[in-house]
Amino acid sequence: MNSYLFSPISLSDVSIPNRIVVAPMCQYSANEGNATDWHLMHLGQFAVSGVGLIFTEAVGVEMSGRISPGCLALCTDEHEQNLKRVVDFCHDFGNAKMGIQIAHAGRKGSTELPWLGGKPIPSKDLEAGKPMDHLQRLMQQQVGRHLRLLMRMAFLELKPPSWMQQSVQIG
Numbered sequence: 001m002n003s004y005l006f007s008p009i010s011l012s013d014v015s016i017p018n019r020i021v022v023a024p025m026c027q028y029s030a031n032e033g034n035a036t037d038w039h040l041m042h043l044g045q046f047a048v049s050g051v052g053l054i055f056t057e058a059v060g061v062e063m064s065g066r067i068s069p070g071c072l073a074l075c076t077d078e079h080e081q082n083l084k085r086v087v088d089f090c091h092d093f094g095n096a097k098m099g100i101q102i103a104h105a106g107r108k109g110s111t112e113l114p115w116l117g118g119k120p121i122p123s124k125d126l127e128a129g130k131p132m133d134h135l136q137r138l139m140q141q142q143v144g145r146h147l148r149l150l151m152r153m154a155f156l157e158l159k160p161p162s163w164m165q166q167s168v169q170i171g
């Protein structure tokens with residue numbers, strides 16, 4: 001019997017073995033932004049079950065841009081190594097393509113864990129009454145951060161999102 005669900009599909013130049021996709025799901029189980037055994041198990045179980053495309057949970061481009069202190073980040077070498085361990089497992093033991101949800105939670109970022117009430121974590125800069133200084137510094141950091149993120153994604157063999165391909169053009 002023909003089945004769309006179990007037939008391959010191509011998105012741009014990425015070929016996906018079937019149309020079962022795991023949506024990004026926050027796990028609140030990261031350690032200082034690092035993927036843990038929980039992520040290995042959570043994403044790994046989908047990879048070995050034959051899913052076609054697996055997205056990570058929202059991964060913060062900076063620590064204060066995470067939704068909660070339990071969320072993943074990708075802004076240090078340690079973050080990269082720990083996420084690579086999970087991605088490598090999924091590639092080695094499954095056929096799924098791996099996707100990443102690059103995220104910054106904006107002004108709603110860095111809130112407390114949901115089961116602790118989800119209230120905002122106090123920010124030193126904002127408490128000092130200098131929100132514009134804080135914003136300006138964030139803007140200045142953007143270019144460098146994008147470049148570093150692209151290098152980390154290349155290392156993990158993940159494709160940069162199209163908005164980033166357009167926004168980071170050198171020469």
Ligand SMILES: Cc1cc2nc3c(=O)[nH]c(=O)nc-3n(C[C@H](O)[C@H](O)[C@H](O)COP(=O)(O)O)c2cc1C
Nearest residue numbers: 022023024025026027055056057058059067101103
């Ligand atoms: C536990 C949990 C965590 C989620 N975390 C994220 C997330 O990190 N990023 C996101 O965009 N959506 C997140 N979502 C939303 C899901 O990705 C998805 O969009 C939602 O469950 C609706 O999917 P459906 O239309 O297939 O039912 C989360 C959902 C759940 C249940």
